[in-house]
Amino acid sequence: MEKEDILTALRTSFPEDVLETSTPLGDAAAVVKPEALAGIMAFLKAEPQAFTMLLDLTCVDHPDRLDRFEMVYHVFALEGARRLRVKASLPAAEPVIGSLAGLWKNAVWLEREAFDMFGVRFEGHPDLRRLFMYDGFEGHPLRKDYPLRGRQPRLPMRPDP
Amino acid sequence: MTTRLQAQARPESLLLNMGPSHPAMHGTIRIMLELDGERILNSEVEVGYLHRGFEKTCEHRTWFNLLIYTDRLNYVSPLINNLGYVMTVEKLLGLEVPERAQWIRVLMSELSRISDHLTCLAAMAMECGAFTAFLYKMKAREFLWDAIEQTTGARMTTSYIRIGGVRADLHPDFEAVVRRAVDETRKVVKDVRGLLDKNPIFLGRTRDIAVMTPDNALSYGWTGPCLRSTGVAYDVRRAQPYLTYDRLDFEIPVGERGDNFDRYLVRMSEMEQSLRIIEQCLKPLARTVPAPSGIAPAEAIREARRRRPDDPVRLSPNLEGSEKAVYPGIMAGDKRYVLPPKEDAYTTIEGLIAHFKHFMAGHGLRPPKGEAYFAVEGGNGELGYYIVSDGSDRPYRLHLRAPCFHIVSALEELIRGRYVADVIPTFGSMNMIGGELDR
Amino acid sequence: MAGNFLTTRFEAMLAWGRKFSLFHYPYVTACCGMEYMSAACAHFDIDRFGAGWTRFSPRQSDLLLVVGTIAQKLAPVLKTVYDQMTEPKWVIAFGACTVSGGIYDNYAVVQGIDRVIPVDIYIPGCPPRPETVLDGLLKLQEKIKTQGQDWRWKKKTS
Numbered sequence: 001m002e003k004e005d006i007l008t009a010l011r012t013s014f015p016e017d018v019l020e021t022s023t024p025l026g027d028a029a030a031v032v033k034p035e036a037l038a039g040i041m042a043f044l045k046a047e048p049q050a051f052t053m054l055l056d057l058t059c060v061d062h063p064d065r066l067d068r069f070e071m072v073y074h075v076f077a078l079e080g081a082r083r084l085r086v087k088a089s090l091p092a093a094e095p096v097i098g099s100l101a102g103l104w105k106n107a108v109w110l111e112r113e114a115f116d117m118f119g120v121r122f123e124g125h126p127d128l129r130r131l132f133m134y135d136g137f138e139g140h141p142l143r144k145d146y147p148l149r150g151r152q153p154r155l156p157m158r159p160d161p
Numbered sequence: 162m163t164t165r166l167q168a169q170a171r172p173e174s175l176l177l178n179m180g181p182s183h184p185a186m187h188g189t190i191r192i193m194l195e196l197d198g199e200r201i202l203n204s205e206v207e208v209g210y211l212h213r214g215f216e217k218t219c220e221h222r223t224w225f226n227l228l229i230y231t232d233r234l235n236y237v238s239p240l241i242n243n244l245g246y247v248m249t250v251e252k253l254l255g256l257e258v259p260e261r262a263q264w265i266r267v268l269m270s271e272l273s274r275i276s277d278h279l280t281c282l283a284a285m286a287m288e289c290g291a292f293t294a295f296l297y298k299m300k301a302r303e304f305l306w307d308a309i310e311q312t313t314g315a316r317m318t319t320s321y322i323r324i325g326g327v328r329a330d331l332h333p334d335f336e337a338v339v340r341r342a343v344d345e346t347r348k349v350v351k352d353v354r355g356l357l358d359k360n361p362i363f364l365g366r367t368r369d370i371a372v373m374t375p376d377n378a379l380s381y382g383w384t385g386p387c388l389r390s391t392g393v394a395y396d397v398r399r400a401q402p403y404l405t406y407d408r409l410d411f412e413i414p415v416g417e418r419g420d421n422f423d424r425y426l427v428r429m430s431e432m433e434q435s436l437r438i439i440e441q442c443l444k445p446l447a448r449t450v451p452a453p454s455g456i457a458p459a460e461a462i463r464e465a466r467r468r469r470p471d472d473p474v475r476l477s478p479n480l481e482g483s484e485k486a487v488y489p490g491i492m493a494g495d496k497r498y499v500l501p502p503k504e505d506a507y508t509t510i511e512g513l514i515a516h517f518k519h520f521m522a523g524h525g526l527r528p529p530k531g532e533a534y535f536a537v538e539g540g541n542g543e544l545g546y547y548i549v550s551d552g553s554d555r556p557y558r559l560h561l562r563a564p565c566f567h568i569v570s571a572l573e574e575l576i577r578g579r580y581v582a583d584v585i586p587t588f589g590s591m592n593m594i595g596g597e598l599d600r
Numbered sequence: 601m602a603g604n605f606l607t608t609r610f611e612a613m614l615a616w617g618r619k620f621s622l623f624h625y626p627y628v629t630a631c632c633g634m635e636y637m638s639a640a641c642a643h644f645d646i647d648r649f650g651a652g653w654t655r656f657s658p659r660q661s662d663l664l665l666v667v668g669t670i671a672q673k674l675a676p677v678l679k680t681v682y683d684q685m686t687e688p689k690w691v692i693a694f695g696a697c698t699v700s701g702g703i704y705d706n707y708a709v710v711q712g713i714d715r716v717i718p719v720d721i722y723i724p725g726c727p728p729r730p731e732t733v734l735d736g737l738l739k740l741q742e743k744i745k746t747q748g749q750d751w752r753w754k755k756k757t758s
Contacts, residue, residue, distance in 0.1 A: 209671075212708045213708055214708035230703065296641055300642055300643065303638065317631065
């Protein structure tokens, strides 16, 4: 299966939900509706697409857009070493998207990371907590409006000289 | 603060906390165990103790400056991390790299890979009580680092692979030093095999312990030696060859059972393959590097006040002699993306302006708007960078696909139902690297 | 009788004994740990200076080597480890991150461990070379030699 075939298959199977397909710099990429994401991912994981691995899951914050959080998924198929990027934009007010924890096991941690860093919530996640930051940390550090030096110490510290 | 495990644990079971500072954890990770006697009923792994804000910091650094942060991701193989970042940016820029630089990059990544595997196995062996193997492997690593240091100027955090090429050409004595390092490493690999391969204590703690099935490994997103130990022969160097890997002859060792011992064996065999690759790289790199020549930097600057000096300037840290002569071989020619040679920056006005343009705020390297994902084979597996550029002089978003993040996420499942003592070799065989896992 | 005894001050003898038997607790978190391994292994051999014995229990160690970045999340743990050590105790900040936060001036990293615990010797470098580490250790030994040794009974009376 070539890149174009995958994108064509996506478009034909989900004509309503796939908003855009492209191949920027040679990477196959598709933009989908967030509510259809879980279904599309299940389709991609199944034969004959056979994207057996969820390589990566992350988020990009665009504070100037109405759909502020852009979720970015990378899936990978061993056969032919094919990669596909799937993106979905979530509104700033209520960033919620379906969880992939039922499809891939590493999604559990990846989604916890995205929740921790961006505050995106995942519906159906078994255990959505912070992953890297600690209890009592307020805010989501990778959001663009979080200050780079917004330290929240857990101990009283000697102040800056 | 109640953790999930504390909330769910049965009242009669014992809760045990390992880490974040634990003698047998070569990294800061906290594992909470729910025990029935010695059996682990349940566990909870907590990470983030080395979260250093890598991704956020990179958004505030220019494309050129953030290279130093990539050194400190997987700090056992910094050169591969440099390579991954640099190649992703080159993909965004559409930049071609000279062939000699590509060979140097391959050679340097393989040196790094060996040092990564050596460190992982050394720590694993030490934590199982095999301190001799640890000392042997550290010895071999010193020889490899000597070779790296001689050319790059640093032992670990090298920042040697730059956008457009590499920082400097190989040291004139490089081949001799590398051959010595290769010989020493071969000897160590052989010795360590003799010490551990049939060692009943080591076998008892690793054979058939924490078995991973291929399907499960794929579901967890495992890559690299850990995935290959389950029998799936996926290696980025072979599946999507980058640089000159398609012209090299090497094998992809795979395991059969996917247990701790297979992860150890795959890493051992991979080191042998990497040594083979290094030897093959030496041939195309055999061109002799010109010996140091030219006038001293201070003198050159004094002279440049009066007139343009004719002689090349002898400078740069590693960095034997003048680099301008070798620049075309190791750096891409595009002036927009590549720094001028130091001697030009110090002695000619054009070089100074080019240098200045590169570092003035808002003027440096500015890749076009877009996004790119590029992966290289790191010490732990597929090391991918996902970079979003908005056309400014710093990345809009930079995300690292850390291979050991996915591997460690399977730890809870792997140690469930095992003994407490099995946590140590299982964790050791995963090669958890804090800088990469927590970023 | 010649050669069978020597005269010294008790304090000097105590200092001499302490400086050559530093049991260290390596609080290894990050990159610097690799250089710590190098320093501790055969090539550079920290044992030559009497600090070869690694104790992984704070109760048994005299010297806390803080090796690598201390994140905000880890700071309470470091403080606990330090508090658990018994007197006399010394702390070496190993590497730029422990000295000042190093290149990580951001939300996640403690800007120098001296904000949390007292530090005796700062070893700069990112990461410091093993030679620098050994130099730092010698500096600490010098410090132990010259500083007043606080013995428990002396403390009680004062």
